[in-house]
Amino acid sequence: MNEPVKRGRKKKLDKLTSEDYKQITAWSGDGLSESQIAVLLGCSLSTIAREKRSNDKFDTAIKKGRYKAVQLVANKVFQNAMEGKETSAIFFLKNRDPKNWNDIQQVNHNLDLAGILSNANSRILDVRPDEPGEQLNLQDARERTEANARTNAQDDQDEYIDNSDGASS
Numbered sequence: 001m002n003e004p005v006k007r008g009r010k011k012k013l014d015k016l017t018s019e020d021y022k023q024i025t026a027w028s029g030d031g032l033s034e035s036q037i038a039v040l041l042g043c044s045l046s047t048i049a050r051e052k053r054s055n056d057k058f059d060t061a062i063k064k065g066r067y068k069a070v071q072l073v074a075n076k077v078f079q080n081a082m083e084g085k086e087t088s089a090i091f092f093l094k095n096r097d098p099k100n101w102n103d104i105q106q107v108n109h110n111l112d113l114a115g116i117l118s119n120a121n122s123r124i125l126d127v128r129p130d131e132p133g134e135q136l137n138l139q140d141a142r143e144r145t146e147a148n149a150r151t152n153a154q155d156d157q158d159e160y161i162d163n164s165d166g167a168s169s
Contacts (some may be wrong), residue, residue: 012041012042012043012047013041013043013047013051013055013058016057016058021057021058021061022061024037024041024058024061024062024065025061025062025064025065025068026065027040027065028061028062028063028064028065028066028069029064029065029066029068029069030065030069031069034048034049034062035048037062077091077092078092081093122145122149122152123145124145
């Protein structure tokens with residue numbers, strides 16, 4: 001009797017050997033991307049992604065290679081830092097203790113813009129004449145400005161007191 005023919009695509013990665021997994025780990029450790037590994041295995045990137053989800057051994061092989069490579073580089077950076085190689089020492093410190101070895105420093109500034117503008121307005125000399133054709137000299141303008149500033153300050157204080165009284169009742 002004839003057996004029914006199975007339809008659909010053949011799995012390209014269903015028969016990986018322990019040597020294949022070692023090779024995948026080595027490729028990953030050498031810095032190859034998943035798309036490069038897919039080319040070497042003769043499959044697509046989506047097959048790699050699907051295999052990682054469904055095959056823990058495959059996923060572990062890729063992760064193990066990456067972790068091993070990171071460990072080797074980290075150890076070399078640490079050795080270089082301990083040997084006094086400045087660039088490696090800086091890199092090591094920035095990554096291991098970023099709170100204390102960061103290039104970017106955050107500075108928070110709080111500005112009282114209302115106070116700044118009020119202060120600036122109080123220093124503007126009022127040289128407008130009260131009457132058309134009247135001439136003001138600089139001293140008169142200063143005195144008028146200071147008087148206006150005192151009046152405005154008193155008005156602000158009175159308004160603050162009025163608002164405070166209203167808030168407590």
